[in-house]
Amino acid sequence: MRMAIQAAVVAVTAMVTSTALAQNESAYQKVAVQKRKYVLANELKLSVGVLPLDPYEKGYSASLSFTRHFNQYWAWEIVSASAALLADTDLKDQLVDVFGQSPDNFAAPRLVFTTGVELTPFYGKWAFLNDGIVRHSFLVGGYAGVIFGDREEFSGGDGPTTLGDVRPSVGPGLGYRVFLSQNWSARLDWRTLLSFRFEQVPEEGDDLDVVMLINLSLSWNFGADV
Amino acid sequence: MKRLAALLGAGLLLAPASTLAKPGDRIESGRIIAVDERPYRMVHEFALSTGVIPTDAFYVGLSLGGSYTLHLSDVWAWEAVSFHYSANVSTDLESELQRRFQAAPEQDPELQYLVGSHVMFTPFFGKETIFNSDIVFQGVHLALGGGLSNFAGDREDSFRPHISAGPGLRVFFGQVVSARLDLRGFMTLDDVAGSLETDFFFHGFLSVAFNFGKTRATEIGKNEDVDPLTGFEKLDELYPRSNPEAIIVDEEEEKDE
């Protein structure tokens, strides 16, 4: 048996080794990872998050978004819709209770609709104590959209409503994704939107707000050609 | 889970590398594992840091500090001492309250500096590609420790003990230089009129770390197994006259004779 196998080995090895040492460079030389385990295509993302708005109010948000991935780097978050549940801080309570301020003077965002472009330059893996592997990626994004302010309380009869308080917004974001499987991944996103607030009540004036959103998401990826 | 069980085992702190996990019956017809040499070894680490401490709504601390860390293994390290000074910047909330609401709330003492010591546990080590081209190596650690915080205000200047914990990410640029991003939560204890009150704040800081040394304190006396052979010794043995340099010597000897 040994001899028989050796004979075959000899023949093939002799042929194989006749390959010249100086070969053309492989196209794969330019890449670090030849074939990724997970490929993203269409991403539906459900998120919960916080909006550390200002010293007076904090928001807790729920979001839904859909993203189309063009390749391993570029993606378009076609739409992201977030609704915020607002909570007063102690300071606001104090101002309302002690200093008799009207709650209407605080105008945190209530709804956020954005679209954006995302770039994922970083992709990697971590070994957990030399055992499990965590695959992840970092992304940066640019987002634009509208924010609707929290104006219901003082709308009264003639005043503006929440949907009337439209604030054009634009800003950058950072994201971190942990792949759970080909279809599921978890994401942590941090976005900062510069929001232009038009005057809604007399003497308030136009203003520029910085709205921060921190979201933890579960993403469902489908339609990838793996 | 076996990893975690191993982690919790006694003696792990001092001899982590000796702890082995038996894969057991999950190896059916084998599995492939890439065994990468770690490109960098941390030993004595000196770090310079800058960061932010959003202590409360009235001011933000901009921190400047440094630390020394002794690495006992690739997993365990002791951040023996760290010091962070906080330069406090007003958030304008006070003036806004004055302007909008004619209110002037009372302020608490402000954080001045932090001194601490931490144990660092680095369970994650990995690598990252940049545009699927270059590779950078990283480690993710958790720090747990305690120390003292100095607060100063109009009426008092006091030290408060604190415990702190949080994750951090290290990106290696080479054997000597690495960058660290740490996020730590602090819980301070304060004696207010005879009762203990707790307070929380975060400290996020970015560090540039400089690593010195090759041999760790836990490795002194251990010899590395380095194969001194190159394969050519066997050629010398099998074909004694094949070494061109040896033959030159022979020829010279012949001339002498």
Next chain:
Amino acid sequence: MTRWYLAAALCMPLALSTPSVQGKPAVDDSEFEGPDEFEGPEDDAFEGPEEAPADEDPEPQPADPAQEPPAVDAPDETRKEPEVRPTAPPKRFQEGLSAFYGDNFEAAAARMYDYVATNEPTAENYDWAEYFLGVSLSRLGFRQGASEYLYNVAKNRSSPEVLPEALVELEKIVNSGPFDEALIIDRLFVDSDFGYLPPYISSFVRYHQGLADLRAGRLAWAKRLFDQIPEDDPYYPEAQYALGVERLKKKKDPEAVRLFRLALVHPESDRELRNLCRLALARVLYEEEEYADALRIYDQVEVPELSTAEASLFLEKAWAHYWLRDFRQTMGILYALEAPSYRDFYSPEKFLLRSLIYMNMCHYIPAKREIRRFRFRFQSPLENIRSRIDLREDEVLRNAALQDGKIGRMADLRRMLAREADDIDTVGGAWIETGLDEQLRKIYRLAIRRTDLRLNAMLSAESRRVAEELVEFEEQMYLLDYEVGLAIYRRLRKEDARRETEQDDLGIPIAGDQTYFAFDGEFWNDELPTYDFYIENRCFDQGGTE
């Protein structure tokens, strides 16, 4: 074990081309009825040459170089000018020279061609004009066009002062990428006596002439030529290596080992030569069954990452690990060969080795699975072989044949010719005016057809050889299948119980100088050489087979 390394070591650089058909270049391409008209460059995934018609003899007939026409004939015979251009005055040569030294190579080539095409070879500076035309083409990336004009200068030798300069330019072409071996080596060097050459170029010529003699079995002549190369010349270690290969071909010769080592430590050896020497020495140790030491030298061989050469090196190392019974490393290497970058690397022995490893670890079901995978993978070529189709039409066999060094170089040349032919269109103006573009088109059309003919012939023979080996392999796999079946029911004796070895320790430390990344189908290039196979040895005794 047969001395397989001989064939391998000999492939470089002795395995240059055999004498091939040299068609009449540049003009009379009507004699070539074989391949189709060239239709532009091909992409990198070269599939082989255009096929010759069935009625054409695919085997190249050795041509008598003496009977062959020059690469580029005299202008009045070679060009089919739509209109007769007036004879270019000597001023045209001067204009070309000014353009050349002004780094305007397009203009220089056009003017020099105008001078060459409209003057008799006896005209003043005719050889220099051909030389500058060749060099200008070379600078513009038209390596084949340059080769043909420089060949003319060197072959005619009508101006002794131009000859060394032409040879220097040819040396640059030979050492910098694919080149027409039949033209430059077989027709120029083998068949020419250049007389006295200055030292800076004589070694290059002597070396290639010596190689040609070695190929032809004229060892004494080769040695005489090699002896004329000074010891401090870069071609000296190359010649020593070639002599080493020749000596090894005949018998296991300590002198061959000495020559390899001499070439290896020579200060003028370049990286590629040093690697060839290391590879040859590693194979010598492998042949001596000194596998651990062979591996130490294999590890010193540097090859381009992810190339077929690296895959080939991996496979040799896998065999060395296998004979050391280091099955974990062997399997690790075999998994690395599954990376997409090595997908085109033909190696049916991967399946054999994997099956053998599983058998040695007493994992009989996986061992049989590998045999099934072999049959599944090579079902199509094996069926094609049995149905006696033209073996060149089988993709697997064709790609395997193209892995051969010599055919590979020929395929590289074919790709280069196609690319350069296409590049002619990017240059217009004076080239069209003087007819240089049309002349180059003819040169390339002819070179492509010659190359296609040779490739077809070589591919035919090589595909046949690959097919024979594959059939032989299939028989071995059947035999192995039978052996696995026997091993399953092998009787075990208590006294044969084996002792555990280091390889039985499948533990992974949670920390240390290594990081362990479990492989799950994602290929990171930096990890390919580091794969380790974790498998439980289920054998009660030593198990498996050697």
